[in-house]
Amino acid sequence: MTSHSTGASSGRVKGPGSGGRLTGIDAARGLALLGMMATHLLPTFESDAHLTPTWVGLTFSGRSAALFAVLAGVGLALSTGKQHPLTGRPLSAARRGIALRALVIAIVGLSVGAFEVDIAVILVHYAVLFLCVLPFIGLQLKILCAWSAAWVLGSPLVAFLLRPWLMATHPPLQLDHNPAWQDLATPGQLLSDLFLTGYYPVLQWLSYLLVGLVIGRLALTAPGLPLLLLVGGTALAVFAKVLGTLAMEKWGGLAALQSILVDPSFPLGSLLQVNLSGVRQEGSWWWLASSAPHSGTTLDLLHTIGTAAAVLGLCLLIGRLANRTGLDLLLPLRGAGAMTLTLYTLHVWAVASIHLQGWTEEAVYFAHAALAVLIGMAFVILRIRGPLEWLGHAANQVGRGVPDLSTKK
Structure with a gap:
């Protein structure tokens, strides 16, 4: 959740393509932050029987x-x-820097795990993902594409086969809370939850970082690439969602899955539309045909990869328009996106600690989102890093052997 490079985090418009590209990436990250806040604070289901x-x-x-x-x-x-992956000593230095930054994120995540909050905190998983992607950092584009495709296709099948074994133990190898410091005492349960049985299973989620590496290795300054990401991502997202919907509703998948559930009145149809993370996906191969959010299937991965590419493409296009017009159209989003680790942590702390009696859910969300935008804009205008971004940047620079403790971007 830290900015992708020293220059990238500054958010300054540097000229055609370059500045817009960087501000577009930060803006997409800011939009992701506001979207996650929405799922944390606003209801995702109506309070009815269905x-x-x-x-x-x-x-x-x-x-x-x-x-x-x-x-x-x-x-x-x-x-x-x-476009030209590092090799040799620079690559080793970069890996050390990434590993130390991941350590900072993990420390923050394990500390946030102590908060009593009804939010699935992603930070520890995020840190583990940074470590798992290290072997792929130096790969050339074609090889990286092959690994990405294989991971999207193969990791859901591996998870489907392994998960029942982990859940059949007594107790199941799954946490019923966010990862926290005390879970280090039960490493088997912690690792199983992080990689396979938890809310953000690293085994499948590594697909996202691999695809992100592919996108980042492309010529992002090329005139047609943002439009290609927007159109291609939208087409991929629609294809995956349509195929998953057909499999469930037209080809018998939903009926087959409903028949193996203990409670026949269980609202599986609704969960398939919003969130399948709380359902044990075992006992039928039909689970792999779903495109449900948080199902971790190939179709779910393809759909969310497509939407991510489309959002990034749109933000890059708007960033280029901002360059041409001289208007900083993305400032509210890119400000929040440049310091997501700090703002996400503050958001989780506020949910756990501050109870606004009499406020509606919509009002609470607006307060969180508005503060995130205003704080982010202030830090960008002042051209300084967020406090946790500074820690992550410093750790990264120490790992690379070029320590830079400046708070300036």
Whole structure:
């Protein structure tokens, strides 16, 4: 959740393409932050017997967090050679820097895990993803594309086969809370939750960082690339969602899955539209045909990868328009996107600690979103890093052997 490079985090318009590209990436990250806040604070289901999905659940669930992960991969590519991956000693130094930055994120995540809050905090998973992607940082584009495709296709199948074994133990190898410091005492349960049985299974979610690396290795300054991301991402997202919907509703998938559930009145149809993370996906191969948010299937990965690419393409296009007009159209979003680690942590702390009696859910969300935007804009205008971004940047620079403790961007 930190900015992808020293220059990238500044958000300054530097000229055609370059500045717009960087501000567009930060803006997409800011949009992901606001989307995740919406799923945390606004209802994703109506409070009725059928758990009717709300527009928030249908729009943001699964997509906002995936956008974060894809952008993490883009940022790693930009900070490790862009179109020309680092090799040799520079690559080793970059890996050390990324590993130390991941350590900072993990420490923050384990500390935030102590908060009593009804939010699935992504930070520890995010840190583990940074470590898992290190072997892929130096790969050339064609090889990286092959690994990305194989991971999207193969990791859901591996998870489907392994997960029942982990859940059949007593107790199941799954946490019923966010990862926290005390979970280090039970490493088997912690690792199983992080990689396979938890809310953000790293095994499948590594697909997002790999695809992000692919996107970041492309010539992002090329005139047609943002439009290609927008159109191609939209087409991929629609294809995956349509195929998953057909499999469930027209080809018998939903009926087959409903028949193996203990409670026949369980609102599986609604969960397939919004969030499948709380359902044990075992006992039928039909689970792999779903495109449901947080199902971790190939179709879910393809759909959310497509939406992430489309959002990034749109933000890049708006960034280029801002360059031409001289208007900083993305300032509210890119400000928040340049310091997401700090703002996300503050958001989770506020949800856990500040209870606004008499406020509606919409008002609470507006307060969180408005503060995130205003704080982010202030830091960008002042050209300074957020406090946790400063820690992550400093750790990264120490790992690379070029310590830079300046708070300036």
